[in-house]
Each structure stands twice: as structure tokens, then as C-alpha cells.
Amino acid sequence: MVVVQRKELTLLERLYLPEVVRGLSITFRKFFEKPITRQYPEQPLPKDAVTRGQPRLVVKDDGNIACVACGMCEVACPAYAITIDGGETDRGIEREPKRFDIDMLRCILCGFCEEACPKDAIFMSDELELADFSRAALLYDIEKLKRPKSTLQKRIDYVYKLNNRWRRAP
Amino acid sequence: MQDVPELVIWIAKIVLIFGGMIATAAIMSLAERKVSAWMQYRYGPNRVGPFGLLQPLADGVKFIFKEELIPAGANKLLFRLAPALAAMPSMLTIAVIPIGTTAVIGGREIPLGIAQLDIGIMYMLAIGGLGVYGVILGGWASNSKYSMLGGLRAAAQMISYELTLILSILAIVALSGSLDLNEIVASQREIGDWNICTPMGVLAFVLFTIASFAETNRHPFDFAECEPELVGGFHTEYSAMRFALYFIGEYCAMTVMSSLNATLFFGGPSVPFMPDAHWALGVLAFLIKAGFFLFLFIWVRWTLPRLRFDQLMRLGWRVMLPLALFNLLATGAWIAFTGDH
Amino acid sequence: MSAALFYLASLIALCGAAGVILAKSAMGSVISLLASFFALAVIYLLAGFQFMAAAQILVYAGAILVLFLFVIMLLNLGALGTKFELSFAPFQSARAKLACAIAVGLGLIGLIAAQRASLPESVAQASAEPIDSVHNLALALFGRYSLPFQAVSVLLLVTMVAVMVLAKRKRVGKGNEQ
Numbered sequence: 188m189v190v191v192q193r194k195e196l197t198l199l200e201r202l203y204l205p206e207v208v209r210g211l212s213i214t215f216r217k218f219f220e221k222p223i224t225r226q227y228p229e230q231p232l233p234k235d236a237v238t239r240g241q242p243r244l245v246v247k248d249d250g251n252i253a254c255v256a257c258g259m260c261e262v263a264c265p266a267y268a269i270t271i272d273g274g275e276t277d278r279g280i281e282r283e284p285k286r287f288d289i290d291m292l293r294c295i296l297c298g299f300c301e302e303a304c305p306k307d308a309i310f311m312s313d314e315l316e317l318a319d320f321s322r323a324a325l326l327y328d329i330e331k332l333k334r335p336k337s338t339l340q341k342r343i344d345y346v347y348k349l350n351n352r353w354r355r356a357p
Numbered sequence: 358m359q360d361v362p363e364l365v366i367w368i369a370k371i372v373l374i375f376g377g378m379i380a381t382a383a384i385m386s387l388a389e390r391k392v393s394a395w396m397q398y399r400y401g402p403n404r405v406g407p408f409g410l411l412q413p414l415a416d417g418v419k420f421i422f423k424e425e426l427i428p429a430g431a432n433k434l435l436f437r438l439a440p441a442l443a444a445m446p447s448m449l450t451i452a453v454i455p456i457g458t459t460a461v462i463g464g465r466e467i468p469l470g471i472a473q474l475d476i477g478i479m480y481m482l483a484i485g486g487l488g489v490y491g492v493i494l495g496g497w498a499s500n501s502k503y504s505m506l507g508g509l510r511a512a513a514q515m516i517s518y519e520l521t522l523i524l525s526i527l528a529i530v531a532l533s534g535s536l537d538l539n540e541i542v543a544s545q546r547e548i549g550d551w552n553i554c555t556p557m558g559v560l561a562f563v564l565f566t567i568a569s570f571a572e573t574n575r576h577p578f579d580f581a582e583c584e585p586e587l588v589g590g591f592h593t594e595y596s597a598m599r600f601a602l603y604f605i606g607e608y609c610a611m612t613v614m615s616s617l618n619a620t621l622f623f624g625g626p627s628v629p630f631m632p633d634a635h636w637a638l639g640v641l642a643f644l645i646k647a648g649f650f651l652f653l654f655i656w657v658r659w660t661l662p663r664l665r666f667d668q669l670m671r672l673g674w675r676v677m678l679p680l681a682l683f684n685l686l687a688t689g690a691w692i693a694f695t696g697d698h
Numbered sequence: 699m700s701a702a703l704f705y706l707a708s709l710i711a712l713c714g715a716a717g718v719i720l721a722k723s724a725m726g727s728v729i730s731l732l733a734s735f736f737a738l739a740v741i742y743l744l745a746g747f748q749f750m751a752a753a754q755i756l757v758y759a760g761a762i763l764v765l766f767l768f769v770i771m772l773l774n775l776g777a778l779g780t781k782f783e784l785s786f787a788p789f790q791s792a793r794a795k796l797a798c799a800i801a802v803g804l805g806l807i808g809l810i811a812a813q814r815a816s817l818p819e820s821v822a823q824a825s826a827e828p829i830d831s832v833h834n835l836a837l838a839l840f841g842r843y844s845l846p847f848q849a850v851s852v853l854l855l856v857t858m859v860a861v862m863v864l865a866k867r868k869r870v871g872k873g874n875e876q
Contacts, residue, residue, distance in 0.1 A: 479748075487759060487760060
């Protein structure tokens with residue numbers, strides 16, 4: 188059992204008013220200190236490799252999308268945000284997505300798709316802002332999700348470092 | 358200037374003083390948010406206009422265009438009437454406060470105050486005491502448990518603290534020997550004559566300030582609202598302009614209480630060390646004094662936590678009231694033995 | 699102007715007084731009483747008694763009626779209803795009719811007495827003295843009428859004690875009365 192012992196108050200403390208004045212002096216001093224608020228749209232949030240923003244698809248240096256439409260991320264997604272229709276391709280990998288939609292209204296930015304992907308094709312970017320005027324506009328298709336590999340490189344390196352127990356070095 | 362009719366001067370005074378109070382209420386709504394922000398390492402509203410100065414305007418537009426809701430089962434007449442009842446008394450009481458001594462414009466003497474009443478302070482207490490009706494009736498008419506509890510608390514609290522308020526003012530009335538606020542001001546022309554400079558004045562000042570916080574339902578005595586327990590207290594069911602009226606009423610009451618504090622204890626428009634200062638300087642002195650107490654209202658709100666209701670009642674009846682009675686008695690004894698006011 | 703104001707205030711005072719006994723809900727009664735008090739204050743003002751008017755509002759409207767409201771709000775809201783309606787039901791019983799008759803009779807006697815100025819000598823003199831200013835009122839209360847004034851306060855004290863005694867609940871069961 189926890190016994191809470193009330194502190195014995197001195198006479199000055201029980202008079203209350205001196206303590207009120209002390210409190211007022213504390214708040215008055217804070218008055219002149221610099222605000223720590225970030226003025227958001229003008230001063231954006233600091234971003235780093237650990238920032239887990241919206242998922243984006245990797246476009247390799249040769250211009251082709253890295254995804255092979257295996258459907259692993261679709262299965263892993265806890266919010267059922269991903270929809271993939273695969274199709275054949277003339278490239279050596281034989282399959283690529285004809286349709287790759289992420290419903291950004293459902294996406295919870297958990298990063299399971301990133302972990303599930305066997306082809307390093309989907310990564311969590313540092314893009315955080317998500318606002319629009321219609322639901323349709325927030326249903327992102329393949330064109331909206333594509334990003335060159337160079338823009339995602341920091342995150343890719345970080346994920347490799349983080350998971351080097353089971354991933355090969357690049 | 359001599360041939361301007363009396364009525365025109367009257368109307369000009371009313372427009373200036375009343376308009377000034379409404380403007381003060383608007384500025385206070387911004388100041389409340391700004392000061393609280395500065396005390397918490399924040400910026401406060403700064404998007405509407407330069408430094409957010411147009412924020413009250415934006416708030417006003419928002420309040421006007423919002424939907425007015427009346428809860429089912431509410432007493433419609435009282436529900437509509439209550440916000441006006443809450444805002445009106447504090448607006449009426451500014452009439453007797455002398456914001457300056459006597460202005461001399463173009464060789465004409467104009468007393469700076471809307472009304473010169475023999476019973477100024479009585480009028481003030483009588484009308485000011487009606488503010489509680491807006492809160493109680495609003496709470497009752499809403500047909501909601503939270504509103505009702507807020508109204509009940511407001512009733513109990515305001516009755517308890519009004520006694521202390523009146524008794525602490527009575528001590529000052531006894532010292533100055535008049536109920537007329539103009540004469541109370543006239544009796545404190547120099548800084549040595551200020552009522553705060555007497556031992557009873559200090560105690561009365563402390564009691565009056567605390568009671569005025571309770572009377573205006575401000576922190577740490579805002580039990581009528583008390584968000585964590587009562588959602589919004591008496592104004593839970595109010596929306597749009599009716600809700601805004603409660604706020605305007607609260608800020609007007611704060612303005613009046615601050616003005617009264619400056620008038621009763623700090624000589625109102627008396628300028629320290631310059632008893633024969635120009636009247637405009639006097640008005641400035643009054644505004645600075647009243648402004649400080651307005652700031653104190655905000656300052657205290659963002660410093661102290663809310664009391665518990667039993668603590669409030671104990672403080673009111675077992676500490677403040679006996680002290681106020683003792684103060685009145687001591688003032689009487691002082692006057693009886695020293696023989697002067 | 700002032701005559702019109704007087705009749706208007708009197709009308710409001712009378713309507714308010716009627717509303718107090720006719721209103722179905724207790725809240726309606728209180729609001730009517732409030733209107734009546736304000737009309738009375740206006741009449742005091744017209745008669746030149748500023749202090750009385752302020753005291754009327756301060757004491758009756760500002761304090762006593764708030765206490766009434768406080769009690770009414772603690773009653774059962776559902777049983778009271780929130781609508782304002784008039785009801786003449788309380789006047790159907792014989793006793794109520796008798797009480798009404800007595801009240802009206804007493805009021806008439808008072809009116810006739812005031813009309814004929816057949817008041818006791820001292821009271822008639824008091825009304826001759828101007829007691830409009832606070833100073834004169836204080837002189838009258840604490841000088842000439844000091845004894846009656848103190849007696850009234852004793853009366854109030856006695857009433858308070860009596861109410862306490864009457865309202866005190868007797869403890870049943872334990873055997874020891876408190």
C-alpha cells in the first residue's frame with residue numbers, strides 16, 4: 188500500500204498569498220523568454236532518414252519502376268490501403284504493376300509495406316503534408332507515387348542499416 | 358465650445374466611454390490569448406493582420422455567421438434573454454466611473470464620467486450584482502445538467518463573494534466619507550492620500566481584488582465554467598453570438614472591476630507627485646492603472662490552478678468575510694480615534 | 699413624462715405581483731417578482747429616493763431573489779416544467795378566497811390611511827424631512843430613529859433563530875434528541 192504523506196506547510200505557505208506572488212513572478216519572468224513554437228508553414232519540420240512519411244515507389248536509375256507487382260505489400264498493409272494489378276512486361280523481370288494505388292486516406296504510415304517489399308521498391312519518403320479538397324484527389328495512383336531513387340536514397344540507406352540482420356548490403 | 362448643447366456633450370461622452378469599453382473587451386480577448394502564449398513560450402495568434410491584431414475582428418465575424426442552437430426543452434424566452442442579462446449590467450456600471458477629473462475644452466468644464474451620481478458606488482454594486490442573473494438563468498434555461506450545475510455554482514459563489522466585495526468597498530467609503538466616486542477620487546489627489554497608503558486600504562485592496570476575481574467568474578474562481586468537470590458550465594449549450602455575449606459581458610465586467618480598483622485604491626486619474634497635472638494626463642494615468650489590473654486578471658488566470666469548490670466556500674465565508682468585517686471595524690475605529698477621513 | 703413613467707412602473711409592478719401568484723412554474727414566479735422589484739425601484743427613483751432604489755435592487759433583486767433561484771434550481775426540474783403559463787387553480791379553494799379577501803381588505807385600509815394622511819405624528823414628521831440624500835438618511839437612521847432601527851435588526855435576528863429552531867430536524871431512532 189502506498190501511503191502518501193502530505194508535506195507540512197509552513198505558515199507563509201498556508202497564508203497562500205506569498206506563494207501566489209511567487210507564482211506570478213515566475214510566469215512574469217517567462218514572459219520575456221523566447222518562444223519555442225515553430226511557425227509551421229514558413230519553418231518546416233526538420234526531416235531526417237528516420238522520418239516516416241508517406242510511402243513512395245522507387246524509380247530505378249534506368250527509368251523503370253522497381254516494383255514487380257508481387258503483392259507482398261498489399262498483404263502486409265493493415266489498413267488495406269494498397270491495390271495492385273500486375274501485368275506482363277518485356278523487361279527481364281517479366282512483371283510490373285499496371286495499376287498501383289494507395290488510398291492516402293486509409294494509409295496509416297506504419298511502414299509495413301516498406302518492410303515487406305522484397306525488391307526495395309517501396310519506401311517511406313519524408314513527404315508529410317497531405318491535404319486536398321476531394322477524396323478522389325487523395326487516391327494516389329502510380330504516377331503520383333513514383334519518385335527517383337536518388338530522392339529516397341537516405342531512407343534506403345537507413346533501412347539497410349536498421350535491418351542489416353536480414354538484408355544484404357547494397 | 359461654449360454654445361454646444363449639453364446633450365451633444367453627453368452623447369459624445371457616452372459614445373467615447375462606452376465605445377472604449379467595448380473596444381477594451383475586444384482587445385482583451387486578443388490580449389488574453391497573446392499574454393497566455395507569451396507566458397508559455399508561444400507566439401499566440403499572429404496570422405490575422407499584423408501581429409494578429411485583427412484577430413478579434415475575425416472572431417466577431419465567425420460568431421456572427423455561426424449557427425444559433427437552442428436545445429430541445431429549453432425555455433426559449435429565458436434562453437434568449439440570459440446572455441443579454443449577463444452582458445448588460447457590466448456595461449451599465451461603467452457610467453459612474455470617472456475616467457478623469459474635469460476636462461476643460463474651449464473654456465468649458467466637462468466632468469469626465471457619463472453620470473455623476475450621489476450614490477455612485479451603490480448604483481455600481483446594485484447593477485453589477487445583477488450580472489449573476491444572466492449566468493443562473495442561462496444555466497437553468499438550457500435544460501442541461503452541466504449548464505444547471507454551472508449556474509448553481511455561480512449563484513452560490515457570487516452571493517458569497519459579493520458580501521466581501523461590498524464590505525471591503527464600505528471601508529473605503531468610510532475613509533473617503535462619500536458614496537460618490539467623484540468625491541472618492543477627489544479625496545485622493547496626491548499619492549500620499551491614495552487609499553492604498555493606509556493600513557486598512559491595503560487589506561481592503563487585497564480583499565477587493567480577490568472578491569472581484571470571484572465576482573467576474575475568473576480564474577482561479579471560474580467554477581461556473583470549469584471545463585474539466587462541467588464541459589462549459591453555464592454556457593455549454595450556447596453558440597454563436599449569444600455565446601459571444603457572455604464573453605463580452607465577462608470582459609466588460611473585468612474592465613469595470615479594474616477601473617473600480619484603480620478608482621477606489623489608486624486615486625483614479627490622480628497622477629503621482631503631480632497633483633495639478635493636466636486633465637489629459639489624468640486620463641492617461643487612469644488608463645494605465647486600470648490597464649494594469651486588466652493585465653493582472655490575465656496574469657493570474659495563467660498562473661494559478663482552479664480551487665476546489667469546498668475550498669472556495671471556505672475561503673469566502675471563513676477567511677474573506679471575517680477579514681472584511683474586521684477591516685470595516687478597524688476603519689471605523691481609525692476614523693473615530695483620529696477624527697479625520 | 700414622470701407621470702407616464704410612474705404609471706408604467708406601477709403597471710409593471712402590479713402585473714409582476716400578479717404573475718408571482720398566478721405563474722404555474724416557480725421560475726415564472728421568480729421572474730415576475732424580479733420585474734416587480736425593478737418597477738418598485740423605478741418608483742423610488744421617481745420619488746427622489748436614489749439610495750432606496752439602489753438598496754432595493756442590491757438587496758432584493760441582487761441577493762434575496764438569487765437565493766430563491768438557487769433553491770428553485772435545486773428542486774426537481776421535470777416536475778416544475780420549463781414553460782411559462784398562468785394558472786388560476788390555486789384560487790379555487792375557499793381558504794384561498796378568504797386569504798385574498800383579507801389581503802385586498804388590508805391593502806384598501808392602507809390606501810385609505812395613506813390618502814387621509816391619518817398616520818402617527820412621528821412618521822408624518824419623518825416624511826416632511828428630506829431624506830433623499832445619503833447623509834440625511836444616515837442621520838435619520840442612526841440619530842432620530844436609532845432605537846427602532848436597532849429593534850428591527852433584533853427582530854431579524856429573532857426571525858433567523860426561530861427559523862433555525864423550526865427547520866431543525868429531530869433525530870428519530872437513536873433516542874437522543876439534538
